[in-house]
Amino acid sequence: MSKSVLFELGVEELPARFIDDALAQLKAKTVQWMADNRIPYTDIIGYATPRRLAVKITGVEEKQPDIEEEAKGPAKKIALDEEGNWTKAAIGFSKGQGKDVDDIYFKEVKGTEYVHVNKFIEGEATSQLLQNFREVFLALTFPKNMRWGSRDLRYARPIRWMVGLFGDEVIPFSIESVETGKRTFGHRFLGEEIVIEEADRYEDTLVDQYVIASVDKRRTEILNQLKQLESEQGWKLILDEELLDEVTHLVEYPTVFSGSFSKEFLEVPEEALITSMKEHQRYFPVRSVQGDLIPYFVGVRNGDEQYLDVVARGNEKVLKARLKDAQFFYEEDQKGSIDGKLEKLSRMVYQEELGTLADKVQRIIAITGKLSEWLGLDEEQQRKAKRAAEICKFDLVTQMVDEFTELQGVMGEKYAHIFGEDEEVAKAINEHYMPRQANGAVPSTTIGSIVSIADKLDTIVGSVSIGIIPTGSQDPYGLRRQALGILQTLTAHGYSVPVEKLIDLVHQFYFELDLPTRNEKEVRDDLHEFFRVRAAYLMREERMDPDIVEAVLNSGIGIFSTTKEKASLLVEKRFDPTFKHVHEALGRVLNLAEKAESSNIDESLFENEKERKLYEVYLSIHEPFIKEIQEGRPSSALSTLSELAGPIHEFFDTTMVMAEDEKVRHNRLGLLKLIADDVYTFADLNAIEWKQQF
Structure with a gap:
């Protein structure tokens, strides 16, 4: 006969932001606990209010199912001595299984006989097992914990009561001297102390006491x-x-x-x-x-x-x-002027090692200027972009933003209009904070997007330069979100600027301005890896296969929109049988190119027409390939690269790469390295698990 089980944990008011996660944890840990204890059930229903976390488990059987299983022991040659007597190993094995040597039989496994016994394990009573459910309550984690009184337990809030019922029977256990029972509490002001007579009456009983538990x-x-x-x-x-x-x-x-x-x-x-x-x-x-x-x-x-x-x-x-x-x-x-407010930024510390907000604004202006040039903005647009960068932080000194920090940028746009600023400039002040949350809207205007990228780049490069790098779940400056925002904005606007170029530009500013920074190479490597990981995250969010993501990011992010197109293209090629001869040819090149010491080619060392032809085809496709990559045409680039497949196969069919003559060998490896460098520019094809069907 099955019954319902109810567990309720009564606490002081939980913060609203704790509840969703706590309830999800409670349900997931209950599912796992029931599985670990082999207790059959039908369904698990979770409940939560500010004062309680609860779970009801329906269709719970009164005992675990009995188990009959076969236990495997030592090999026969270990279980029996030379005279055919049981060894200590066999005797110890049988005792450990609750049996004796008379129960042993031999069974062949992969050509070798092993000792076996049949075990019967009787299922335990569910009522006994449920007394250990306290482990689930104690395993719940919260963003912040506290202790109360002289108790040792650290928990989100003090535990005031607990209910534990198997049908209508109490499941006894305690946490910090709080015992389980049938007693619970209704609404703090409208309800009263009540008794839950049985688990299935939980919701209805609480509703009568002005509590909707679901x-x-x-x-x-x-x-x-x-x-x-x-x-x-x-x-x-x-x-x-x-x-x-x-x-x-x-x-x-x-x-x-x-x-x-x-x-x-x-x-x-x-x-x-x-x-x-x-x-x-x-x-x-x-x-x-x-x-x-x-x-x-x-x-x-x-x-x-x-x-x-x-x-x-x-x-x-x-x-x-x-x-x-x-x-x-x-x-x-609205009193005073924008310039007066900007003057106050010089008295507001942005970061102790990186100066004031006024210092940050100067860096944003410089980065905005360089970005405007790279993107080919006309003189008027460059002027507006510079002005937007100059005043993008002025509203941070306003009383409205000081009181309502969520309105930074929003009030900047409002006040900029009031003070007579250009419409595009005013809008950019608001947009440069975008995206404001994960998957939020990116800036819609060119000027807003440029200032947004400049601001976020300065924040990330500055933080990493002085050693502030997100670890685990800790990211107090929101650097991950800001990096994602940069990548999403670059993609949305189709900007053909390599991400590494942007990073290096800002990183160089820090050296030119003599700002505090760690070792130049370490910082550069950390920044590139930080953005690479964020790019990989975004691509996986778009359901791109992890091996293909790693393949296209092998040589860096480059122009992010182009890199994503490369990944999408390779997803298609993964299952395309006509592409097999291409990836096999280029893959063989990548394998051998690792042995090359240089890519210097001496044509006089060519010994046959096939290696000469391969070199000539390489020379004919190299510049068009690079141009197609730079112009964001990965499909054309891959087609161009694929022209090497035939000559590569012919080269390997007729040419011994690892020739005895050292100069010839190095020359051939150098040729393969030239080709490999182009292949890696597109992707590390050997990192992909190819799945063409034949």
Whole structure:
């Protein structure tokens, strides 16, 4: 007979950002624990609120299944002595399996006879095994832990109660003197201490105490209430998914309410109003059907509908104070000038070893200038790009950004318009922070993209130069995200600039400006590898095969969009039988070229027409191949490179590369090295697992 199992861990309020991961861990670790203990079950359901993490396991059998298995021991020649008596090895093996020598039989395995016994392992009672489930709760990890009282356990929050039930029977265990039982607690204010009579009544019992334990049901309830209010009022709510998830994890029994604020605050940029409502108060802002922001907000209360009007008024007072601050900051920030604000950057430390924000801006200006030249911007566009670089950080000294850091760039664009800056320049101030999060939008304008790349390059090169390199999950400066942003922006705009060229440009600035830096070669190598790993990550995210990714990145990233095209092309060629003779020919070249000491060729040392022909074909395709690579035409480049396949096969059929004559041998290896250098420029074809079918 099967039953349901319930485990609930009651804690002080968990931070909302902890809950999704904690619940996922709890479910995954429960699945593994049940498998490790060989306990059959039907399903695992997870629950989480700010005050509890729980899991219900349905269809749990009352005991493990019995096991009959064959145990293999030592070989027969070890198990028996010369007189045919059992040796200590055989006796010890049988005892270790809970048997004696009378149970031994021999069985041949790969031509050798071995000792075997049949074992019967009776399944243990599930109720006994479940007492060890505490291991799962103790294995949960959190971003931050704490200790409470004199206890040794470090955990996200203090543990207040635990429930452990197998059907209606208590599963006894304890953690830090907290014992399991049937006792749990309802809503902190509306509910009371209650008893869960049996595992299957968990959800229903809690609902009666104003707790919706299921995250999905709680989220759906909030969403339904929001949609109903939206329909009743004729509003259009700004339903941010992250905010919806956060609110779901802040409440146990949600009730939606609405409030209003003075129309005068609508004169403040809506980004500031929305940020104040969402980020600071966890409210959903409201738009009219036409899309205009209107003076209302919607919140979610952790409770029922009693005194909802009082709750709304209290929230209105809090929001009014927030919005008055935003209004004051907005008015104050418009005083003075951009130049006056830029002067303050020289008093703001960017990084102790790398100077002030004003110093960083000067580097951004220099990098922007060089990028503008490389990309062929006309004189007017170069002027705008330089101006955008000059003022890209001015809003960091404004009171609005100081209060709402999420608005950096956004307010810069707003204020730039107010101070009369060019439209493209103003937009670039906002865009140079893009992408703001993983897979976020990249800058849409040329000027915005150039300043964005310049800013991020300076941050990455500066950090790596002084030894700040992300390790494991630690990346306090967001260098990985910024590197991804550079690569995504280069690709989106189709900029034909090798990534290594950009890195080396900025790295050189650091030496010219005599900024602190580690060994030049070490820094350069670290930077190239850092970007190579990020490029590989992006390509794998696009489902490109790991071996092909490594193959095309063998000689560096180069022009990233071209490198991605090369990878896509090789994915197709991997299964193309007509390409077999090409990759075999080029692969043989790569193998032998490793033995070459140089690539200097003496034509007088050629001894047959096939090696001479191979050299001539190489000379005829080398420059067109390089040009096609540089111009971002990998398909044409591979076709050009493939012209070598026939001459290579003919060369190997008629020519002994490792000739006895040392000069001839080195000359032939040098020829192969010339070809290999071009092959590696495209990809390391030997790193690819070819899968053509024949």
